[in-house]
Amino acid sequence: MGEATRRAVLKGGLTVVGALGLMKTQTASAATTPVIHSTAEWNARPASGAIVVENHKPTYIVVHHTVDPGNNTDYSLAHALQISRDIQNFHMDTRGWIDTGQQFTNSRGGHVTEGRHRSLEILRGGTRHVQGANVGNHNSECLGIENEGLYSTVDVPVALWNSLVQLIAYIADQYGITPDFIKGHRDFNSTECCGQVLYNRLPELREAVGRQLGQAVLRADAPEWPLLKPGDTGPKVATAQRFLRAAGFGVPTDGVFGKATADAVTRLAAGQGLSRDSCTAARASDESAYLGSDVWPLIVPADRSAAAWRAELAR
Ligand SMILES: [Zn+2]
Incomplete structure:
Protein backbone atom coordinates (compact mmCIF):
# COMPACT_ATOMS: atom_id res chain seq x y z
CA MET A 1 0.00 0.00 0.00
CA GLY A 2 2.75 2.43 0.99
CA GLU A 3 4.69 1.70 -2.16
CA ALA A 4 1.60 2.20 -4.28
CA THR A 5 0.85 5.48 -2.55
CA ARG A 6 4.38 6.73 -3.13
CA ARG A 7 4.14 5.86 -6.79
CA ALA A 8 0.70 7.35 -7.18
CA VAL A 9 0.45 9.85 -9.99
CA LEU A 10 -2.50 12.09 -10.71
CA LYS A 11 -3.96 12.08 -14.19
CA GLY A 12 -2.52 15.50 -14.97
CA GLY A 13 0.96 14.16 -14.48
CA LEU A 14 1.55 15.70 -11.05
CA THR A 15 3.52 13.31 -8.89
CA VAL A 16 2.15 13.03 -5.39
CA VAL A 17 4.73 12.03 -2.82
CA GLY A 18 3.29 11.42 0.57
CA ALA A 19 0.26 13.65 0.11
CA LEU A 20 -2.17 10.78 -0.26
CA GLY A 21 -0.59 9.08 2.71
CA LEU A 22 -1.85 11.90 4.92
CA MET A 23 -5.41 11.05 4.01
CA LYS A 24 -5.42 7.77 5.90
CA THR A 25 -3.72 6.39 8.93
CA GLN A 26 -1.13 3.69 8.53
CA THR A 27 -3.14 1.02 10.26
CA ALA A 28 -6.65 1.69 8.97
CA SER A 29 -7.90 -0.54 6.17
CA ALA A 30 -9.06 1.54 3.23
CA ALA A 31 -11.54 -1.02 1.95
CA THR A 32 -14.76 -2.06 3.62
CA THR A 33 -14.87 -5.78 4.31
CA PRO A 34 -17.63 -7.15 2.09
CA VAL A 35 -20.01 -9.96 3.00
CA ILE A 36 -18.74 -13.08 1.23
CA HIS A 37 -20.86 -16.22 1.56
CA SER A 38 -18.65 -19.24 2.10
CA THR A 39 -18.76 -22.60 0.33
CA ALA A 40 -20.38 -24.02 3.49
CA GLU A 41 -23.22 -21.48 3.20
CA TRP A 42 -24.12 -22.61 -0.31
CA ASN A 43 -23.61 -26.31 0.50
CA ALA A 44 -20.74 -26.85 -1.87
CA ARG A 45 -19.68 -30.38 -2.70
CA PRO A 46 -16.24 -31.33 -1.43
CA ALA A 47 -13.49 -30.72 -3.97
CA SER A 48 -12.54 -33.90 -5.83
CA GLY A 49 -8.81 -33.22 -5.46
CA ALA A 50 -6.37 -31.28 -3.32
CA ILE A 51 -6.78 -27.49 -3.39
CA VAL A 52 -3.44 -25.98 -4.42
CA VAL A 53 -2.44 -23.01 -2.26
CA GLU A 54 0.52 -21.15 -3.71
CA ASN A 55 2.97 -19.50 -1.39
CA HIS A 56 2.68 -16.07 -2.99
CA LYS A 57 0.04 -13.42 -3.60
CA PRO A 58 -1.89 -13.22 -6.86
CA THR A 59 -0.62 -10.57 -9.28
CA TYR A 60 -3.87 -9.78 -11.10
CA ILE A 61 -7.56 -9.54 -10.21
CA VAL A 62 -9.45 -10.79 -13.27
CA VAL A 63 -13.05 -9.93 -14.20
CA HIS A 64 -15.20 -12.55 -15.96
CA HIS A 65 -18.83 -12.89 -16.97
CA THR A 66 -20.61 -16.23 -16.70
CA VAL A 67 -22.11 -16.02 -20.21
CA ASP A 68 -25.51 -16.81 -18.78
CA PRO A 69 -27.62 -15.20 -21.51
CA GLY A 70 -30.78 -15.02 -19.44
CA ASN A 71 -29.59 -11.99 -17.45
CA ASN A 72 -32.30 -13.04 -15.04
CA THR A 73 -33.97 -10.71 -12.60
CA ASP A 74 -33.89 -12.92 -9.49
CA TYR A 75 -31.71 -10.75 -7.30
CA SER A 76 -32.13 -12.83 -4.14
CA LEU A 77 -29.41 -14.35 -2.00
CA ALA A 78 -31.06 -17.74 -2.51
CA HIS A 79 -30.48 -17.39 -6.26
CA ALA A 80 -26.83 -16.41 -5.71
CA LEU A 81 -26.31 -19.55 -3.64
CA GLN A 82 -28.05 -21.62 -6.33
CA ILE A 83 -25.85 -20.36 -9.19
CA SER A 84 -22.80 -21.11 -7.03
CA ARG A 85 -23.95 -24.74 -6.89
CA ASP A 86 -24.81 -24.77 -10.62
CA ILE A 87 -21.39 -23.44 -11.61
CA GLN A 88 -19.60 -25.91 -9.33
CA ASN A 89 -21.59 -28.81 -10.79
CA PHE A 90 -20.78 -27.65 -14.33
CA HIS A 91 -17.10 -27.19 -13.64
CA MET A 92 -16.73 -30.55 -11.88
CA ASP A 93 -19.07 -32.74 -13.94
CA THR A 94 -18.64 -31.27 -17.43
CA ARG A 95 -15.23 -29.64 -17.32
CA GLY A 96 -13.76 -32.32 -15.07
CA TRP A 97 -12.16 -29.79 -12.73
CA ILE A 98 -11.60 -30.56 -9.04
CA ASP A 99 -13.86 -27.72 -7.91
CA THR A 100 -15.33 -24.39 -9.02
CA GLY A 101 -12.89 -22.66 -11.39
CA GLN A 102 -13.08 -19.11 -10.04
CA GLN A 103 -12.22 -17.91 -6.55
CA PHE A 104 -15.31 -15.71 -6.15
CA THR A 105 -18.74 -15.28 -7.75
CA ASN A 106 -20.79 -12.07 -7.88
CA SER A 107 -24.53 -12.30 -8.60
CA ARG A 108 -26.72 -9.83 -10.48
CA GLY A 109 -28.24 -8.99 -7.13
CA GLY A 110 -24.80 -8.09 -5.77
CA HIS A 111 -24.35 -11.14 -3.53
CA VAL A 112 -20.78 -12.42 -3.37
CA THR A 113 -19.94 -16.07 -2.78
CA GLU A 114 -16.74 -18.02 -2.38
CA GLY A 115 -16.04 -20.17 -5.45
CA ARG A 116 -13.18 -22.62 -5.04
CA HIS A 117 -12.81 -23.98 -1.50
CA ARG A 118 -10.38 -22.12 0.80
CA SER A 119 -10.47 -18.96 -1.36
CA LEU A 120 -12.03 -16.93 1.46
CA GLU A 121 -9.72 -18.16 4.21
CA ILE A 122 -6.63 -17.57 2.06
CA LEU A 123 -7.84 -14.12 0.98
CA ARG A 124 -8.30 -13.15 4.62
CA GLY A 125 -4.72 -14.23 5.29
CA GLY A 126 -3.55 -11.85 2.57
CA THR A 127 -0.27 -13.61 1.77
CA ARG A 128 -1.09 -16.67 -0.38
CA HIS A 129 -3.12 -17.61 -3.43
CA VAL A 130 -5.61 -20.41 -4.09
CA GLN A 131 -4.87 -21.65 -7.59
CA GLY A 132 -8.10 -21.66 -9.57
CA ALA A 133 -9.06 -22.61 -13.13
CA ASN A 134 -10.30 -19.49 -14.86
CA VAL A 135 -7.49 -17.94 -16.93
CA GLY A 136 -5.77 -20.54 -19.11
CA ASN A 137 -1.99 -20.71 -18.58
CA HIS A 138 -2.15 -17.90 -15.99
CA ASN A 139 -3.87 -19.47 -13.01
CA SER A 140 -0.86 -19.01 -10.74
CA GLU A 141 -0.97 -15.24 -11.19
CA CYS A 142 -4.70 -14.57 -11.47
CA LEU A 143 -7.53 -14.39 -8.95
CA GLY A 144 -10.82 -14.57 -10.85
CA ILE A 145 -14.27 -13.14 -10.17
CA GLU A 146 -17.20 -14.53 -12.16
CA ASN A 147 -20.00 -12.02 -12.63
CA GLU A 148 -23.39 -13.58 -13.31
CA GLY A 149 -24.74 -12.65 -16.74
CA LEU A 150 -23.74 -11.87 -20.32
CA TYR A 151 -22.38 -8.35 -20.90
CA SER A 152 -21.49 -8.31 -24.59
CA THR A 153 -24.24 -5.84 -25.47
CA VAL A 154 -25.99 -4.91 -22.20
CA ASP A 155 -24.66 -3.28 -19.05
CA VAL A 156 -24.38 -4.80 -15.58
CA PRO A 157 -26.98 -4.06 -12.89
CA VAL A 158 -25.99 -1.33 -10.44
CA ALA A 159 -26.04 -3.81 -7.54
CA LEU A 160 -23.55 -6.08 -9.33
CA TRP A 161 -21.30 -3.13 -10.16
CA ASN A 162 -21.29 -1.85 -6.59
CA SER A 163 -20.51 -5.26 -5.10
CA LEU A 164 -17.77 -5.79 -7.70
CA VAL A 165 -16.11 -2.50 -6.73
CA GLN A 166 -16.30 -3.41 -3.03
CA LEU A 167 -15.02 -6.94 -3.53
CA ILE A 168 -12.10 -5.88 -5.71
CA ALA A 169 -11.20 -3.04 -3.34
CA TYR A 170 -11.08 -5.53 -0.48
CA ILE A 171 -8.98 -8.05 -2.44
CA ALA A 172 -6.65 -5.30 -3.65
CA ASP A 173 -6.25 -4.02 -0.09
CA GLN A 174 -5.59 -7.49 1.32
CA TYR A 175 -2.85 -8.19 -1.22
CA GLY A 176 -1.52 -4.70 -1.90
CA ILE A 177 -2.57 -4.94 -5.55
CA THR A 178 -2.83 -1.56 -7.30
CA PRO A 179 -5.87 -0.80 -9.52
CA ASP A 180 -3.82 -1.10 -12.70
CA PHE A 181 -3.60 -4.82 -12.08
CA ILE A 182 -7.38 -5.23 -12.45
CA LYS A 183 -7.80 -7.00 -15.79
CA GLY A 184 -10.42 -8.63 -17.98
CA HIS A 185 -10.18 -12.30 -18.96
CA ARG A 186 -9.55 -11.26 -22.57
CA ASP A 187 -6.33 -9.54 -21.52
CA PHE A 188 -4.86 -13.04 -21.14
CA ASN A 189 -6.80 -15.38 -23.45
CA SER A 190 -8.55 -14.93 -26.82
CA THR A 191 -12.08 -14.71 -25.44
CA GLU A 192 -15.03 -12.35 -25.45
CA CYS A 193 -15.08 -12.56 -21.63
CA CYS A 194 -15.86 -10.36 -19.68
CA GLY A 195 -18.14 -9.03 -22.41
CA GLN A 196 -17.48 -5.90 -24.47
CA VAL A 197 -19.69 -3.64 -22.35
CA LEU A 198 -18.17 -4.68 -19.02
CA TYR A 199 -14.67 -4.74 -20.54
CA ASN A 200 -15.13 -1.15 -21.73
CA ARG A 201 -15.90 -0.18 -18.12
CA LEU A 202 -12.64 -1.57 -16.67
CA PRO A 203 -10.97 1.89 -16.66
CA GLU A 204 -13.97 3.16 -14.67
CA LEU A 205 -13.71 0.12 -12.38
CA ARG A 206 -10.03 0.85 -11.71
CA GLU A 207 -10.90 4.47 -10.90
CA ALA A 208 -13.72 3.39 -8.55
CA VAL A 209 -11.48 0.91 -6.73
CA GLY A 210 -8.74 3.51 -6.57
CA ARG A 211 -11.13 5.97 -4.90
CA GLN A 212 -12.07 3.34 -2.29
CA LEU A 213 -8.40 2.74 -1.54
CA GLY A 214 -7.38 6.38 -1.65
CA GLN A 215 -5.08 5.66 -4.58
CA ALA A 216 -4.78 7.38 -7.91
CA VAL A 217 -4.75 5.07 -10.91
CA LEU A 218 -1.60 4.77 -12.96
CA ARG A 219 -2.35 4.69 -16.65
CA ALA A 220 -1.34 1.59 -18.57
CA ASP A 221 1.68 2.25 -20.78
CA ALA A 222 -0.07 0.98 -23.89
CA PRO A 223 -3.56 -0.08 -24.98
CA GLU A 224 -4.52 -3.74 -24.81
CA TRP A 225 -4.32 -6.06 -27.82
CA PRO A 226 -7.42 -5.92 -30.05
CA LEU A 227 -9.75 -8.94 -30.13
CA LEU A 228 -10.58 -10.11 -33.66
CA LYS A 229 -13.30 -12.65 -34.43
CA PRO A 230 -14.38 -14.64 -37.50
CA GLY A 231 -16.57 -12.36 -39.61
CA ASP A 232 -14.67 -9.20 -38.68
CA THR A 233 -13.35 -7.04 -41.51
CA GLY A 234 -10.95 -4.13 -41.82
ZN1 LIG B 1 -13.71 -15.48 -18.34
Missing part, protein backbone atom coordinates in the same frame (compact mmCIF):
# COMPACT_ATOMS: atom_id res chain seq x y z
CA PRO A 235 -7.32 -3.06 -41.64
CA LYS A 236 -6.58 -4.82 -38.33
CA VAL A 237 -7.69 -8.11 -39.86
CA ALA A 238 -5.47 -7.43 -42.89
CA THR A 239 -2.54 -6.71 -40.57
CA ALA A 240 -3.14 -9.97 -38.69
CA GLN A 241 -3.32 -11.82 -42.01
CA ARG A 242 0.04 -10.38 -43.13
CA PHE A 243 1.59 -11.53 -39.86
CA LEU A 244 0.03 -14.99 -40.21
CA ARG A 245 1.38 -15.29 -43.76
CA ALA A 246 4.84 -14.32 -42.53
CA ALA A 247 4.47 -17.05 -39.90
CA GLY A 248 3.87 -19.59 -42.67
CA PHE A 249 0.07 -19.76 -42.83
CA GLY A 250 -1.44 -19.56 -46.32
CA VAL A 251 -4.13 -16.98 -45.63
CA PRO A 252 -5.33 -14.16 -47.90
CA THR A 253 -4.61 -10.54 -46.96
CA ASP A 254 -8.03 -9.24 -47.93
CA GLY A 255 -8.98 -7.89 -44.50
CA VAL A 256 -11.82 -10.40 -44.17
CA PHE A 257 -11.65 -12.83 -41.22
CA GLY A 258 -12.89 -15.84 -43.18
CA LYS A 259 -12.47 -19.59 -42.89
CA ALA A 260 -8.81 -19.75 -43.95
CA THR A 261 -7.87 -17.17 -41.32
CA ALA A 262 -9.97 -18.90 -38.68
CA ASP A 263 -8.33 -22.26 -39.48
CA ALA A 264 -4.88 -20.66 -39.25
CA VAL A 265 -5.61 -19.16 -35.82
CA THR A 266 -7.06 -22.44 -34.58
CA ARG A 267 -3.97 -24.36 -35.75
CA LEU A 268 -1.62 -21.78 -34.30
CA ALA A 269 -3.42 -21.83 -30.94
CA ALA A 270 -3.37 -25.63 -30.82
CA GLY A 271 0.31 -25.77 -31.75
CA GLN A 272 1.23 -23.27 -29.04
CA GLY A 273 -0.95 -24.83 -26.34
CA LEU A 274 -3.06 -21.70 -25.94
CA SER A 275 -6.17 -21.99 -23.80
CA ARG A 276 -9.38 -22.18 -25.80
CA ASP A 277 -11.49 -23.22 -22.83
CA SER A 278 -14.15 -20.79 -21.85
CA CYS A 279 -13.90 -20.28 -18.10
CA THR A 280 -17.62 -19.96 -17.79
CA ALA A 281 -20.76 -21.98 -17.45
CA ALA A 282 -21.70 -21.82 -21.11
CA ARG A 283 -20.32 -20.46 -24.34
CA ALA A 284 -22.05 -17.58 -26.09
CA SER A 285 -20.31 -18.67 -29.27
CA ASP A 286 -17.40 -20.77 -30.47
CA GLU A 287 -14.28 -18.86 -29.49
CA SER A 288 -11.75 -21.38 -30.82
CA ALA A 289 -10.65 -19.11 -33.69
CA TYR A 290 -10.60 -15.80 -31.77
CA LEU A 291 -7.41 -13.80 -32.29
CA GLY A 292 -6.62 -11.89 -29.11
CA SER A 293 -4.07 -11.14 -26.43
CA ASP A 294 -2.42 -14.56 -26.41
CA VAL A 295 -2.11 -14.81 -30.23
CA TRP A 296 -0.78 -11.36 -31.19
CA PRO A 297 2.54 -11.71 -29.30
CA LEU A 298 3.23 -14.88 -31.30
CA ILE A 299 2.77 -13.26 -34.71
CA VAL A 300 3.87 -9.62 -34.47
CA PRO A 301 7.29 -9.01 -36.06
CA ALA A 302 10.20 -8.83 -33.64
CA ASP A 303 11.41 -5.46 -34.94
CA ARG A 304 9.27 -3.61 -32.40
CA SER A 305 8.34 -4.18 -28.76
CA ALA A 306 5.00 -5.65 -27.83
CA ALA A 307 3.98 -2.30 -26.34
CA ALA A 308 4.83 -0.53 -29.61
CA TRP A 309 2.75 -3.01 -31.59
CA ARG A 310 -0.18 -2.64 -29.19
CA ALA A 311 -0.05 1.13 -29.62
CA GLU A 312 0.13 0.73 -33.40
CA LEU A 313 -2.80 -1.69 -33.51
CA ALA A 314 -4.94 0.58 -31.33
CA ARG A 315 -4.83 3.34 -33.96
Whole structure:
Protein backbone atom coordinates (compact mmCIF):
# COMPACT_ATOMS: atom_id res chain seq x y z
CA MET A 1 0.00 0.00 0.00
CA GLY A 2 2.75 2.43 0.99
CA GLU A 3 4.69 1.70 -2.16
CA ALA A 4 1.60 2.20 -4.28
CA THR A 5 0.85 5.48 -2.55
CA ARG A 6 4.38 6.73 -3.13
CA ARG A 7 4.14 5.86 -6.79
CA ALA A 8 0.70 7.35 -7.18
CA VAL A 9 0.45 9.85 -9.99
CA LEU A 10 -2.50 12.09 -10.71
CA LYS A 11 -3.96 12.08 -14.19
CA GLY A 12 -2.52 15.50 -14.97
CA GLY A 13 0.96 14.16 -14.48
CA LEU A 14 1.55 15.70 -11.05
CA THR A 15 3.52 13.31 -8.89
CA VAL A 16 2.15 13.03 -5.39
CA VAL A 17 4.73 12.03 -2.82
CA GLY A 18 3.29 11.42 0.57
CA ALA A 19 0.26 13.65 0.11
CA LEU A 20 -2.17 10.78 -0.26
CA GLY A 21 -0.59 9.08 2.71
CA LEU A 22 -1.85 11.90 4.92
CA MET A 23 -5.41 11.05 4.01
CA LYS A 24 -5.42 7.77 5.90
CA THR A 25 -3.72 6.39 8.93
CA GLN A 26 -1.13 3.69 8.53
CA THR A 27 -3.14 1.02 10.26
CA ALA A 28 -6.65 1.69 8.97
CA SER A 29 -7.90 -0.54 6.17
CA ALA A 30 -9.06 1.54 3.23
CA ALA A 31 -11.54 -1.02 1.95
CA THR A 32 -14.76 -2.06 3.62
CA THR A 33 -14.87 -5.78 4.31
CA PRO A 34 -17.63 -7.15 2.09
CA VAL A 35 -20.01 -9.96 3.00
CA ILE A 36 -18.74 -13.08 1.23
CA HIS A 37 -20.86 -16.22 1.56
CA SER A 38 -18.65 -19.24 2.10
CA THR A 39 -18.76 -22.60 0.33
CA ALA A 40 -20.38 -24.02 3.49
CA GLU A 41 -23.22 -21.48 3.20
CA TRP A 42 -24.12 -22.61 -0.31
CA ASN A 43 -23.61 -26.31 0.50
CA ALA A 44 -20.74 -26.85 -1.87
CA ARG A 45 -19.68 -30.38 -2.70
CA PRO A 46 -16.24 -31.33 -1.43
CA ALA A 47 -13.49 -30.72 -3.97
CA SER A 48 -12.54 -33.90 -5.83
CA GLY A 49 -8.81 -33.22 -5.46
CA ALA A 50 -6.37 -31.28 -3.32
CA ILE A 51 -6.78 -27.49 -3.39
CA VAL A 52 -3.44 -25.98 -4.42
CA VAL A 53 -2.44 -23.01 -2.26
CA GLU A 54 0.52 -21.15 -3.71
CA ASN A 55 2.97 -19.50 -1.39
CA HIS A 56 2.68 -16.07 -2.99
CA LYS A 57 0.04 -13.42 -3.60
CA PRO A 58 -1.89 -13.22 -6.86
CA THR A 59 -0.62 -10.57 -9.28
CA TYR A 60 -3.87 -9.78 -11.10
CA ILE A 61 -7.56 -9.54 -10.21
CA VAL A 62 -9.45 -10.79 -13.27
CA VAL A 63 -13.05 -9.93 -14.20
CA HIS A 64 -15.20 -12.55 -15.96
CA HIS A 65 -18.83 -12.89 -16.97
CA THR A 66 -20.61 -16.23 -16.70
CA VAL A 67 -22.11 -16.02 -20.21
CA ASP A 68 -25.51 -16.81 -18.78
CA PRO A 69 -27.62 -15.20 -21.51
CA GLY A 70 -30.78 -15.02 -19.44
CA ASN A 71 -29.59 -11.99 -17.45
CA ASN A 72 -32.30 -13.04 -15.04
CA THR A 73 -33.97 -10.71 -12.60
CA ASP A 74 -33.89 -12.92 -9.49
CA TYR A 75 -31.71 -10.75 -7.30
CA SER A 76 -32.13 -12.83 -4.14
CA LEU A 77 -29.41 -14.35 -2.00
CA ALA A 78 -31.06 -17.74 -2.51
CA HIS A 79 -30.48 -17.39 -6.26
CA ALA A 80 -26.83 -16.41 -5.71
CA LEU A 81 -26.31 -19.55 -3.64
CA GLN A 82 -28.05 -21.62 -6.33
CA ILE A 83 -25.85 -20.36 -9.19
CA SER A 84 -22.80 -21.11 -7.03
CA ARG A 85 -23.95 -24.74 -6.89
CA ASP A 86 -24.81 -24.77 -10.62
CA ILE A 87 -21.39 -23.44 -11.61
CA GLN A 88 -19.60 -25.91 -9.33
CA ASN A 89 -21.59 -28.81 -10.79
CA PHE A 90 -20.78 -27.65 -14.33
CA HIS A 91 -17.10 -27.19 -13.64
CA MET A 92 -16.73 -30.55 -11.88
CA ASP A 93 -19.07 -32.74 -13.94
CA THR A 94 -18.64 -31.27 -17.43
CA ARG A 95 -15.23 -29.64 -17.32
CA GLY A 96 -13.76 -32.32 -15.07
CA TRP A 97 -12.16 -29.79 -12.73
CA ILE A 98 -11.60 -30.56 -9.04
CA ASP A 99 -13.86 -27.72 -7.91
CA THR A 100 -15.33 -24.39 -9.02
CA GLY A 101 -12.89 -22.66 -11.39
CA GLN A 102 -13.08 -19.11 -10.04
CA GLN A 103 -12.22 -17.91 -6.55
CA PHE A 104 -15.31 -15.71 -6.15
CA THR A 105 -18.74 -15.28 -7.75
CA ASN A 106 -20.79 -12.07 -7.88
CA SER A 107 -24.53 -12.30 -8.60
CA ARG A 108 -26.72 -9.83 -10.48
CA GLY A 109 -28.24 -8.99 -7.13
CA GLY A 110 -24.80 -8.09 -5.77
CA HIS A 111 -24.35 -11.14 -3.53
CA VAL A 112 -20.78 -12.42 -3.37
CA THR A 113 -19.94 -16.07 -2.78
CA GLU A 114 -16.74 -18.02 -2.38
CA GLY A 115 -16.04 -20.17 -5.45
CA ARG A 116 -13.18 -22.62 -5.04
CA HIS A 117 -12.81 -23.98 -1.50
CA ARG A 118 -10.38 -22.12 0.80
CA SER A 119 -10.47 -18.96 -1.36
CA LEU A 120 -12.03 -16.93 1.46
CA GLU A 121 -9.72 -18.16 4.21
CA ILE A 122 -6.63 -17.57 2.06
CA LEU A 123 -7.84 -14.12 0.98
CA ARG A 124 -8.30 -13.15 4.62
CA GLY A 125 -4.72 -14.23 5.29
CA GLY A 126 -3.55 -11.85 2.57
CA THR A 127 -0.27 -13.61 1.77
CA ARG A 128 -1.09 -16.67 -0.38
CA HIS A 129 -3.12 -17.61 -3.43
CA VAL A 130 -5.61 -20.41 -4.09
CA GLN A 131 -4.87 -21.65 -7.59
CA GLY A 132 -8.10 -21.66 -9.57
CA ALA A 133 -9.06 -22.61 -13.13
CA ASN A 134 -10.30 -19.49 -14.86
CA VAL A 135 -7.49 -17.94 -16.93
CA GLY A 136 -5.77 -20.54 -19.11
CA ASN A 137 -1.99 -20.71 -18.58
CA HIS A 138 -2.15 -17.90 -15.99
CA ASN A 139 -3.87 -19.47 -13.01
CA SER A 140 -0.86 -19.01 -10.74
CA GLU A 141 -0.97 -15.24 -11.19
CA CYS A 142 -4.70 -14.57 -11.47
CA LEU A 143 -7.53 -14.39 -8.95
CA GLY A 144 -10.82 -14.57 -10.85
CA ILE A 145 -14.27 -13.14 -10.17
CA GLU A 146 -17.20 -14.53 -12.16
CA ASN A 147 -20.00 -12.02 -12.63
CA GLU A 148 -23.39 -13.58 -13.31
CA GLY A 149 -24.74 -12.65 -16.74
CA LEU A 150 -23.74 -11.87 -20.32
CA TYR A 151 -22.38 -8.35 -20.90
CA SER A 152 -21.49 -8.31 -24.59
CA THR A 153 -24.24 -5.84 -25.47
CA VAL A 154 -25.99 -4.91 -22.20
CA ASP A 155 -24.66 -3.28 -19.05
CA VAL A 156 -24.38 -4.80 -15.58
CA PRO A 157 -26.98 -4.06 -12.89
CA VAL A 158 -25.99 -1.33 -10.44
CA ALA A 159 -26.04 -3.81 -7.54
CA LEU A 160 -23.55 -6.08 -9.33
CA TRP A 161 -21.30 -3.13 -10.16
CA ASN A 162 -21.29 -1.85 -6.59
CA SER A 163 -20.51 -5.26 -5.10
CA LEU A 164 -17.77 -5.79 -7.70
CA VAL A 165 -16.11 -2.50 -6.73
CA GLN A 166 -16.30 -3.41 -3.03
CA LEU A 167 -15.02 -6.94 -3.53
CA ILE A 168 -12.10 -5.88 -5.71
CA ALA A 169 -11.20 -3.04 -3.34
CA TYR A 170 -11.08 -5.53 -0.48
CA ILE A 171 -8.98 -8.05 -2.44
CA ALA A 172 -6.65 -5.30 -3.65
CA ASP A 173 -6.25 -4.02 -0.09
CA GLN A 174 -5.59 -7.49 1.32
CA TYR A 175 -2.85 -8.19 -1.22
CA GLY A 176 -1.52 -4.70 -1.90
CA ILE A 177 -2.57 -4.94 -5.55
CA THR A 178 -2.83 -1.56 -7.30
CA PRO A 179 -5.87 -0.80 -9.52
CA ASP A 180 -3.82 -1.10 -12.70
CA PHE A 181 -3.60 -4.82 -12.08
CA ILE A 182 -7.38 -5.23 -12.45
CA LYS A 183 -7.80 -7.00 -15.79
CA GLY A 184 -10.42 -8.63 -17.98
CA HIS A 185 -10.18 -12.30 -18.96
CA ARG A 186 -9.55 -11.26 -22.57
CA ASP A 187 -6.33 -9.54 -21.52
CA PHE A 188 -4.86 -13.04 -21.14
CA ASN A 189 -6.80 -15.38 -23.45
CA SER A 190 -8.55 -14.93 -26.82
CA THR A 191 -12.08 -14.71 -25.44
CA GLU A 192 -15.03 -12.35 -25.45
CA CYS A 193 -15.08 -12.56 -21.63
CA CYS A 194 -15.86 -10.36 -19.68
CA GLY A 195 -18.14 -9.03 -22.41
CA GLN A 196 -17.48 -5.90 -24.47
CA VAL A 197 -19.69 -3.64 -22.35
CA LEU A 198 -18.17 -4.68 -19.02
CA TYR A 199 -14.67 -4.74 -20.54
CA ASN A 200 -15.13 -1.15 -21.73
CA ARG A 201 -15.90 -0.18 -18.12
CA LEU A 202 -12.64 -1.57 -16.67
CA PRO A 203 -10.97 1.89 -16.66
CA GLU A 204 -13.97 3.16 -14.67
CA LEU A 205 -13.71 0.12 -12.38
CA ARG A 206 -10.03 0.85 -11.71
CA GLU A 207 -10.90 4.47 -10.90
CA ALA A 208 -13.72 3.39 -8.55
CA VAL A 209 -11.48 0.91 -6.73
CA GLY A 210 -8.74 3.51 -6.57
CA ARG A 211 -11.13 5.97 -4.90
CA GLN A 212 -12.07 3.34 -2.29
CA LEU A 213 -8.40 2.74 -1.54
CA GLY A 214 -7.38 6.38 -1.65
CA GLN A 215 -5.08 5.66 -4.58
CA ALA A 216 -4.78 7.38 -7.91
CA VAL A 217 -4.75 5.07 -10.91
CA LEU A 218 -1.60 4.77 -12.96
CA ARG A 219 -2.35 4.69 -16.65
CA ALA A 220 -1.34 1.59 -18.57
CA ASP A 221 1.68 2.25 -20.78
CA ALA A 222 -0.07 0.98 -23.89
CA PRO A 223 -3.56 -0.08 -24.98
CA GLU A 224 -4.52 -3.74 -24.81
CA TRP A 225 -4.32 -6.06 -27.82
CA PRO A 226 -7.42 -5.92 -30.05
CA LEU A 227 -9.75 -8.94 -30.13
CA LEU A 228 -10.58 -10.11 -33.66
CA LYS A 229 -13.30 -12.65 -34.43
CA PRO A 230 -14.38 -14.64 -37.50
CA GLY A 231 -16.57 -12.36 -39.61
CA ASP A 232 -14.67 -9.20 -38.68
CA THR A 233 -13.35 -7.04 -41.51
CA GLY A 234 -10.95 -4.13 -41.82
CA PRO A 235 -7.32 -3.06 -41.64
CA LYS A 236 -6.58 -4.82 -38.33
CA VAL A 237 -7.69 -8.11 -39.86
CA ALA A 238 -5.47 -7.43 -42.89
CA THR A 239 -2.54 -6.71 -40.57
CA ALA A 240 -3.14 -9.97 -38.69
CA GLN A 241 -3.32 -11.82 -42.01
CA ARG A 242 0.04 -10.38 -43.13
CA PHE A 243 1.59 -11.53 -39.86
CA LEU A 244 0.03 -14.99 -40.21
CA ARG A 245 1.38 -15.29 -43.76
CA ALA A 246 4.84 -14.32 -42.53
CA ALA A 247 4.47 -17.05 -39.90
CA GLY A 248 3.87 -19.59 -42.67
CA PHE A 249 0.07 -19.76 -42.83
CA GLY A 250 -1.44 -19.56 -46.32
CA VAL A 251 -4.13 -16.98 -45.63
CA PRO A 252 -5.33 -14.16 -47.90
CA THR A 253 -4.61 -10.54 -46.96
CA ASP A 254 -8.03 -9.24 -47.93
CA GLY A 255 -8.98 -7.89 -44.50
CA VAL A 256 -11.82 -10.40 -44.17
CA PHE A 257 -11.65 -12.83 -41.22
CA GLY A 258 -12.89 -15.84 -43.18
CA LYS A 259 -12.47 -19.59 -42.89
CA ALA A 260 -8.81 -19.75 -43.95
CA THR A 261 -7.87 -17.17 -41.32
CA ALA A 262 -9.97 -18.90 -38.68
CA ASP A 263 -8.33 -22.26 -39.48
CA ALA A 264 -4.88 -20.66 -39.25
CA VAL A 265 -5.61 -19.16 -35.82
CA THR A 266 -7.06 -22.44 -34.58
CA ARG A 267 -3.97 -24.36 -35.75
CA LEU A 268 -1.62 -21.78 -34.30
CA ALA A 269 -3.42 -21.83 -30.94
CA ALA A 270 -3.37 -25.63 -30.82
CA GLY A 271 0.31 -25.77 -31.75
CA GLN A 272 1.23 -23.27 -29.04
CA GLY A 273 -0.95 -24.83 -26.34
CA LEU A 274 -3.06 -21.70 -25.94
CA SER A 275 -6.17 -21.99 -23.80
CA ARG A 276 -9.38 -22.18 -25.80
CA ASP A 277 -11.49 -23.22 -22.83
CA SER A 278 -14.15 -20.79 -21.85
CA CYS A 279 -13.90 -20.28 -18.10
CA THR A 280 -17.62 -19.96 -17.79
CA ALA A 281 -20.76 -21.98 -17.45
CA ALA A 282 -21.70 -21.82 -21.11
CA ARG A 283 -20.32 -20.46 -24.34
CA ALA A 284 -22.05 -17.58 -26.09
CA SER A 285 -20.31 -18.67 -29.27
CA ASP A 286 -17.40 -20.77 -30.47
CA GLU A 287 -14.28 -18.86 -29.49
CA SER A 288 -11.75 -21.38 -30.82
CA ALA A 289 -10.65 -19.11 -33.69
CA TYR A 290 -10.60 -15.80 -31.77
CA LEU A 291 -7.41 -13.80 -32.29
CA GLY A 292 -6.62 -11.89 -29.11
CA SER A 293 -4.07 -11.14 -26.43
CA ASP A 294 -2.42 -14.56 -26.41
CA VAL A 295 -2.11 -14.81 -30.23
CA TRP A 296 -0.78 -11.36 -31.19
CA PRO A 297 2.54 -11.71 -29.30
CA LEU A 298 3.23 -14.88 -31.30
CA ILE A 299 2.77 -13.26 -34.71
CA VAL A 300 3.87 -9.62 -34.47
CA PRO A 301 7.29 -9.01 -36.06
CA ALA A 302 10.20 -8.83 -33.64
CA ASP A 303 11.41 -5.46 -34.94
CA ARG A 304 9.27 -3.61 -32.40
CA SER A 305 8.34 -4.18 -28.76
CA ALA A 306 5.00 -5.65 -27.83
CA ALA A 307 3.98 -2.30 -26.34
CA ALA A 308 4.83 -0.53 -29.61
CA TRP A 309 2.75 -3.01 -31.59
CA ARG A 310 -0.18 -2.64 -29.19
CA ALA A 311 -0.05 1.13 -29.62
CA GLU A 312 0.13 0.73 -33.40
CA LEU A 313 -2.80 -1.69 -33.51
CA ALA A 314 -4.94 0.58 -31.33
CA ARG A 315 -4.83 3.34 -33.96
ZN1 LIG B 1 -13.71 -15.48 -18.34
